Structure formats: structure tokens, C-alpha cells
Amino acid sequence: MSSLACFKAYDIRGRVPDELNENIAYRLGLAFAKRFSPRKVALGRDIRHSSEALLNALAHGLAESGVEVLDLGLCGTEEVYWAAQQAGVDGAIEVTASHNPIDYNGMKLVLGGAIPVSGDSGLRDLEQLTASSTATPPKGRPAMTPASFRTELVEFLKKYAPSPAQKRLKIVVNPGNGAAGPLLDALEPQLPFDLVKVHFEPDGSFPHGIPNPLLPENRAATSEAVIQHNADFGVAWDGDFDRCFLFDERGTFIEGYYIVGLLAEALLKQSPGARIVHDPRLTWNTIDVVSAANGVAVQSKTGHAFIKERMRKEDAIYGGEMSAHHYFRDFAYCDSGMLPWLLAAKLVVQSGKPLSVLVEERVGLYPASGEINRTVPDVGTVIAAIRNEYADNGTVDTTDGLSVEYADWRFNLRGSNTEPVLRLNVESRGNESLMRARTDELLAAIARHGGQLVAAH
Template sequence: MTDSLTCFKAYDIRGRIPDELNIDIAYRIGRAYADSIKPQSVIVGRDIRLTSDELTAALSNGLLDAGVDVYDIGLCGTEEVYFATFAYQAQGQTMDGGIMVTASHNPKDYNGMKLVREQSRPISGDSGLNAIKALAESRRFSPPACERGRLIHVDISASYTQHLLQYINVSTLKAMKIVVNAGNGAAGHVIDQLEAVLPKSIKFIKIHHEPNGHFPNGIPNPLLPENRHSTMAAIAEHHADIGIAWDGDFDRCFLFDETGRFIEGYYIVGLLAEAFLRQYPGASIVHDPRLTWNTVDIVTGLNGQPIQSKTGHAFIKERMRLEDAVYGGEMSAHHYFRDFAYCDSGMIPWLLVLDLMCRSGKKLSQLVDERMQLFPASGEINRTIAQSSAALKKVEQHYQAHALATDFTDGLSMEFTDWRFNLRCSNTEPLVRLNVESRANQALMLAKTEEILALLDE
């Protein structure tokens, strides 16, 4: 019996409950993962969604029936599964893989999974996800194991917290007020763990802190402007020094300065690149193609090596391993770290920014204002277009006579003397995504943004 599973995407598993993802499919994914990856021990964790417990139980049963030992770390964020997979040891051996049950910032009637193999190497597309999909669809699994696997509940909170603190110098942190908005997702418990070990002079103002799969304050996705107001209001009310908000599984964090202004992830990439290059002179920094000039300017100015990679966590992680890059960043607020097995973390970035603020004596606004003026950017703009590939071709033809450089690493990137843009198609929707930046010319950036949007609307 074979059926088509639409919950398998390019990089992960996501689907509406129960028609696209349910306990039967979750069990089959567990069996297929075991047959394809052939692990002996796997980390499993889950987010706060209402269906995550039952899906995790079914997934685990699939693994256990295949003879795999399941190490369950409970309610967590995706990066805790990454951490446990590369750091947790049983009988002196690290884990052979990890699975996180989460749908991150998708609507509340969705759920999904993110899969990794040993050392938290990503499983996506041709690197194993397609094979797992085919097995789950066909149900042609190996016979159940003679000896069922063991289900072991483990607590990684202490070792994970200590790992996070390795990225900063706790003794240099100064008194400050921090607004933290978990969005009723999974980040709250990590904030509580860090609060217990950071200096008491750091005051946390917690909003939407309790995990709640009903999402009473909206789906946790701070990329949506309407989801930023509560963080901004709390910063103003408490005269806070910085605000931080996370998506549901907190693999992305979003920063607000002391005025309540939302800081585009692009400028945080440059900020963190600078921090790492001062610690590791000459290191390689990986970035995505959507917005590049600020990052390249900072990295080359500090004699680092800027390396462009196609957008997407699997591509970034692969390129970072290839180049032994110390840090990688995407403007979408995904930040990757060599010492975190090249994985993305939503906790390490804000800790590093706090450390930078305290060491420099500057506010977050002061750390980014100059860079925002030097390279003003549009932020990502989405347009629904049925024939998205044809739209890219039309824009390319319009500008090709005047372009100094054209690049197809990810969609269409074109550079001119004082401005550049990237236009790319969504992998999952009839959308094109536009990013425009200029050299110290806000008016030019805005004008060219409108010009391209007008072309797309024709």
C-alpha cells in the first residue's frame, strides 16, 4: 500500500492536522527514519503545540519498534534537540540522530518535524529526507526488531545552559532591563534557566511567557509586524535597554532597540560577524544572497572571508562545514555557529549582542545606526505572482543592460554602482520575494524598490 505524503517539504516535515500529518504518519516516519538512517540512539523533543505529545509518542513508538533507543528531552526548542544530538552521551557515545516535533510559526492546526543525523547534520531533500518519505509512503519497513528499543527520559537543561554561557564573558555584563517575549512558545523555560545564572542586575521583563499551544496572543512569528506591538509596548513601559522575541521553537530570535524599533536581521548578521572576527581574525563568515553589502563590507574590513551561500539551513550548514566558517547568518534571523555543530540558535545571538553592548558601552541603536545609514535596505517584500519564474525573467531583461554583475546563486541578484537587489521565488507558494539595498542612499533604495514592484505588478 502506497500513498502520497504531502507533509514532506524541501527541508522538513510540515502539515495540517490530521489530514496531512497524524499519529499513523508519525509512526511511519519513525520506522522510515530507523530503516534509512540506521541509528542505535535518537534524541526526540517536542514543542508546545496541542498535538505534539501524541505525535511524539507515535514517532517514538516507530523508532522503538525498530529497536532504536529513544532519548526523550521533553518540551524544548529545536536547538535543544540539536544540542542534545551532538553533546549528550550515553555509555560514552553521542547520539546517532535527533527529531524535533514542531511546526514553528505555522498556524496552530499544523505540526511537523525537523530531522538530523549524527552531529546534528541536517536531513533534507537529497540528503535523506526523500528516502525517508519514500519508505513512509510504501510502508515497506524492515521486520520489527527482536528486542524493542528503550525509552529514556533525560534532562539536558544544565549542560545546555552552560554551553550557551560559553559564548560570552558573564563577568563583563552590566545592569540592564531586557524585555523577553516567548510568544507563548517554547522559549520561556530557557530564559528562566539563564536568569538563574546571569547576574541579578539583569532584569527580565517577561511577556507571553507561559507555553500555551492555544496561542492566545497569536502565532509566535515576530516577522509579522502585527506581532511586534506587545514587545514594543513593554520596552516603552519599562524603559528597557533591549527587547527580544522568538518564534514558536525559538530557532530564530528578533531584536528591538531601546526605542522599541525592530532591527532587521540583516544588520544583526553584520554585528555578529564583527564580534566573531575580532575573536577569530581572518575567519570565514557565510551569508545568504538576499542582502549582502553590509555584511561583505564589515567582513572584508576586518580581513575576514565573506562566503555567499544559497538561502536555507541545509545549504548554509553544508557550506559552513566545507569552509570551517565560525559563523553564518541569514537576514531571516537564522544564525549558525561552528561551536554549535554549525546549527542555528535563537539563544546565542541575543547573548552575544548583550555582551557587545556591555563591552562597548553602546546602546543597540548605536551599534546598528551607522550600518543602517551606510546600507539602507527594503526588508523582504512578498508579492503573489502565479508565473513567478516569468516575472524574474522580465525583471532580469529590464535591467541587464545596466547591471555590473548578475548572480543566480539564489533567484536573481543584480548589482549596480549604488544599489542592488535580489528577487527569488518561494519554494512552497506562488510568491516572489524582493530585497533591495543601496549605498548610503535611502531615497534611491526606496525608488528602486517601487520601480521593481511596479514591474512585477504589470
Template sequence: MSLSCFKAYDIRGRLGVDLDEGIAYRIGRAFGAGRARVIVGYDARLSSPALADAVVSGLMAAGVEVLELGLSGTEEMYWAVTQFGTDGGICVTASHNPADYNGMKLVDAGSAPIADLSGLQVMALSGFGPAQSGSRRGIAAEARAAWAGRVLSFIDMQALRPLRVLVDAGNGAAGPAFDVLAKGLENTPLQFIRIRHEPDGQFPHGIPNPLLQENRPFTAQAVRDAGADLGVAWDGDFDRCFLYDANGNFVDGEYTVGLLADVCLRREPQGTIIHDPRVVWNTQDVVARAGGHAVAARTGHAFMKRAMRDHDAVYGGEMSAHHYFRDFAFCDSGMIPWLMVVELMSRTGMPLADLVAQRRAAFPSSGEINFRVADVTAAVDRVTAAYQGQRDDTDGLSMDMGSWRFNLRASNTEPLLRLNVESRGDAALVAAQVARISALVAG
């Protein structure tokens, strides 16, 4: 047994190959060592309840009291760990991976990230002593109520004006949690249109992953058909939030980061904003204009959360649609961002398209382009040899050429090489450099 399901900062693998109930039990048993109380939840995948039950059995064999959330989003687990003061938490989820995958996201006490899972992996591979008699109890209703209260505390409901919001849960775990938030918004002038709302682990419309361009037209058309002012879509465990304007146009993640950074700095002038190093100029410009401090951190939730805590940052954002908030235990939420954008639209009276247009024109970007290559190192070396600019190796290869820059990095979770290109007001330059770098990557 090698436990190949252990990745850079979470657990992810193919069912029956990298991950099964026996492995889940061992992970639970190892995670429970030295812990008294642990939160466990799971997403809408067909395999998730059984895997979660195996994790719970392992935790109880380690003598742990397990508080069970049932079907829930990863962010609900994050908040429950802080809310209930437990020694850690696990959400069984493979997020946006294919249907034959599953995995786990784990946090320590205080919802702190676990940046190095190697110790847990070693423990899960080792032998265990006699089983103990832990306990389990469900806390779904009270945990969700506490989570919803915290999420809604991020907005001023009195500021909301009439807006039609289309929400697309993609048949993932978001629907039931959203309904609790919507109930809390009943006395506001917001109207909601729900599509693909019921959790369905067979994913009849495909795995919910709005980051893939081929998954966006369905939501975009639904926004237009409904005459909605805003479209919101989530991935399977709804820790990522994706936005569409009233025309059905997808809002690239770096512009959402800029919007949220601006909102947070209006509330807390001179605050610190953490951003990932892939596409940076729009965020840095927004933060500078608002009088805040921008700090780059490596891509990935463990690295972002560590930087958030180190700098006591009010907000952190990744272009992949992970958004982190200090007042949400420094964790990422897929629900807080769209609520904040709705309040921004209400206060300014501006449609989302107008809020984004100026930023997109000032700092056009390519969006993330993925390559499958046989030799990642050789591909990166070819690109490196072709350009001479200000180099930054914080996360992959970043190179600043003055009027444009790029980031090229290997994925932490998939066998992909990812490219992002941005410029200062020159979309044609972005297109030209994407074509050149793509050719270099291809060899």
C-alpha cells in the same frame, strides 16, 4: 498517500490533510532504519505531544532507543544529538506556521543537516517488516542543563554591565529554556522582564513570528513601557532571535548578522563568515573591515550548515534571524545571539540603536517584501527583462546595479515570492526601486 508534508529541507503540513499521527509514525519508523539511538523533542503546539509520541512509537518499532526531551526548542534537539552522541534527532515543530500546521526538523548524527529528504520520504511510503522492541527514556533535565552550559559559554559573564532586557517568548517553547539560562545569569547585573512567557499551544496572542511586521508593535511597546535597553523575541521553536533597541525599533536581520560577524571576528581574526545572498553588502563590508572572509550560501538551514562545515566557518547568519555557530555543532541558536549582543553592548557602553545606526545609514535596505502571485516564473521574467546588471543565480535572482542591488526568490516553505533591495547609502533609491519592481511583479 503522497506525503506532501515533505518540503525542501524539513517536514511541514496542515494537520489532518498533510500530516497526522499515522504519518508521523511512518516517518519515525523510516527515520529509525539503521539508527540505534535518536533524540526526540517537541514544541508548544497542542498537536505536538501526540505527534511526537507517534514518532517515538515508530522509532521504537524500528528497534531504536529514543531519548526524549519533552517540550523543548529545536536548538536543544540539535545540541542534544551532539552532546549524547546519538544517530540523529527530530523536533516536532511547525515553527512560525499557522496553528493548524505542524511538522518536523531532522538532523543526522553529529547534528549534521539532511539536505535531501527524498530517501526518507520513499521509505516512509513503503511497507515495513515486523515491529521490533525499542525503548524510550526521558532526559529533559540533564539535556537542558548541558544545552544551557554550552549557550552560556559563548559569553564572558564578567564583562556584563547593568542592562534591562525584555524577553517575549510569544507563548512558544522559549520560556522554560530561557528560565534556565536566566538562573545561570543570576550573579550578573542583568535584569529581565518577561512577557507572554508561558507556553500556550492555543497562542492567545497569535502565532509567534516576529518577522511579520504586524506582530512587532506589541513587543516594541512593551520595550518602551518597561524602559528596557534591549528587546528580544523568538519564534515558536526559538531557533530564530529578533532584536529591538531601547526605542522599540526592530533591528533588521542583516544588521544583526553584521553585529555578530564583527563579534566573532574579534574573537577569531581572519575567520570565515557565511551569509545568505539576499542582503549582503553590510555583512561583506563588516567582514572585510575585520579582516575575515565572507562566503555566500543558499538560503535555508540545510544549505547554510553545509557551507559552514565546508568552510569551517566560525559563524553564519541569515537575515531571517537564523544564526549558526561552529562551536554549537554548526547549528542555529536563538539564544546565543542576544547574549552576544548584550556582551557587545556591555563592552562598548553603546546602546543597540547606536551600534546599528551607522550600518543602516551606510547600507539601507528594504526589509523582505512578500508577494503572492499566480505565476512566479512569469513575474521573475518580467523583472529580469527590465534590468541589466551583474546577475547571480545562487539563490533566486540577484542583480547588482552598482549603486544598488536586489534579490528576488521563491520561498522554500511558503507560496510566496520574496524581494529584498539594498543600496550604498541611498534610502530614497531603495524606495524607488522597490516601487518599480513591485509593479513589475504585479504585472
């Protein structure tokens, strides 16, 4: 089969122009139309300098195939998912590279109902059709109809925020100069918040660095603004804002793992007995919280396509990954970067407790390492070696990579889908020093097998 470097397991991502360019985008538009026969497709883009040209080329391919193309303009992946839920829309594509380096771009594709197009649901077919084509896009503007569903999305989102009659919160919002600003501007008049805006203007040159709050060096601006403005909490997003990251009232970054438990508990109060889907990297806190709230915890392989598929199968109300992807049944089982912080605000208001108090007990009960990455010569070989060293006295699970569980600590070690990188997560039952010791021990074991620090982009 013909292949292209930019086609990954769940989406399209690559350097511009050598791995992804207007020719590929145009051919993908032709391929999407041929493979799925849509009548109407919505297109959106992030703020990267190459995004508009890629969107136009994609639109040319669709329009030439007889597809009506809706141009959503600058927006986030969440808004593309929302568009795909609208009557008569048969598919939607967001042109975005999210948190990847500045010379990258990519695309996230869904069908009507926001059902993801991934490796086993058509993406490989699109890759083959795109790779085998030699067609080149025409000049000029493609036939597109400007469209926006933002007003309707704002009406949907505001239902999850605190009532205007309740306490008014001060919240720091940091889109990282990505795509979240325009939607926040539309939301702001509808919310009982005073927003402190940091790195707010969309700017494809990313003057303050690529928006990726998972990197500790990218957290200072949000943290400092929370402290400076005496805010109730802070929120930061990645470039296409399908992930959001929370900071408590002290400016402390909260690991996404604990937010999963927080949101699960809140949603189970509304829907007792519901199912909650989680990934295998860190699990004990989520399972404990869900069980205590009379819910059912269901483990799924990591990755949005797997989580969404499992949620549909289980009719789960919510799914969460420690990487700050949060999925909601009421949002077509899609990940949203807006619903989590609105729900967190509601919890703060209704409980009368600051965010730090809402999570600190859980952090103490299940201290975790956070995800640690190491490049290795060969992912499979190193995982096999670690399994050989650790599996004898523990319970092994291979849902996603290698998980080994003991009475008082556990770890998950899995490979990246796209590069020779191992990702390690360790947690314990209420013993931070044990967690840190085991983390150091595992990192030393990985180093013996050639593991090295991941070079910064």
C-alpha cells in the same frame, strides 16, 4: 516515487490531520530507523496541541525498530540540535511547526553531530518509505527514556554572556507563548540580567497570535515593553526559538540583516581572518563589515541545509541569514536562537553603547527594504520577465533566484520553496530614497505580471 505533501525541501511541515498525522509520524519513525540504523534517537516537541501525540507515534515507530528513544519533552529545536551533539546520540527530531498557522505541525530532523537530514541527504528516501507504508501505530505509551541535556546547554550558553562583574542589563524577553520559556528560566539564574517577561508561558492555543516576529503586527508587545520598562533591549522568538529578533532600547525592531553584520564583526575580533557565510538576499553591509574586520565573506544559497553545508566546507566561524537564522561553528554549525542575543548583550556591555548606536550607522550606510512577498501566477515566468527588464545594465548573479547589482543599488528576487510566492529585497549605498524608489518600481513591475499582496493566514 511516492510523495507526501508534508515533506518539504529541508523538513516536514503540513496541516494536521490531513497532511500530517499520527499514522505518518509512526511510519516516519519506522523509515528513519530503516534508512539510518540509529541506536539512540532523541525526540523533542514544541507547545502545539498536536505535538505530543505526533512525538509518541514517532517514538513507537523508532522503538519498535529497536531504537532507544530519549524523550526530551517540551523544548526548542536548538535543544534537539544540542542533544544530537551528545556522545552516543545518533539522531534527533524536533516536532514543531515553528511560526506556521495554528493548525500546522512538522518535524526537523538531524543525525548525530546535528548534521541536517534534507532533500539530498535522506529526506526523499524517508518520504518514499513513509508514503509506501500502511502501518498504523499501536495504542498506549511508547517505550521512551526521559532525558534532558538542558543543564549542559546552559553551561555552554552562559560562556557567551557578559561577565557577572560587568554592568547588569534589563532585557525584555518574549517567547510568544512558544517553547523558549523553560530554557530562559534555566538560564536566568546564570546571567547578569534582569529579565522582563512578556507572553512567557508556553501555551499551544497562542492567545497572543502565532509567534512570528517577522510579521510587523507581532512586534508591538515587545516594543512597548522595552519602552515601558526602560529596558536596554528586547528579544522575541518564533515558536521553536531557532530564530531570535532584536529590538533596540527605543523599542525599534532591528532587521536581521544588520544583526548578521554585528555578530560577524564581534566574532571576527576573536578569530581574525575567519570565514563568514551569508545568504544572497542582502549582502553589501555584511561584505563591508567582514572585509573591514579582516574576515572573508562567503556567499551561500539561502536555507539552513545550504548554509550549514557551506560552513562545514569553509570551516566558517559564523553564518547569518537576514531571516534571523544565525549559525555558529561552536554549535555544530547549527542555528541558535539563544547565542545571538547573548552576544548582543556582551557587545552592549563591552562597548558602553546602546544597541541603536551599534547598528544605526550600518542602517544608514546600507538602507534595505526588508523582505517583501507577493503571490504570482508562476515564479519562474515572473523572475525571467524581471531579468529581461533589469539585467542589461547590471551584474547578474543566480546563486539563489535573481540578484542584479548596480553601482549604487541592488536587488534579489527569489521564489518560495513551498508556494507560488516571490520574495523581494532591495538595498542601496547610503541612499534611502533611491532604495524606496527602486523598491516601488520593482513591485510595480511584479504587479504587471500578476503579483499580488500575500493573503494573511
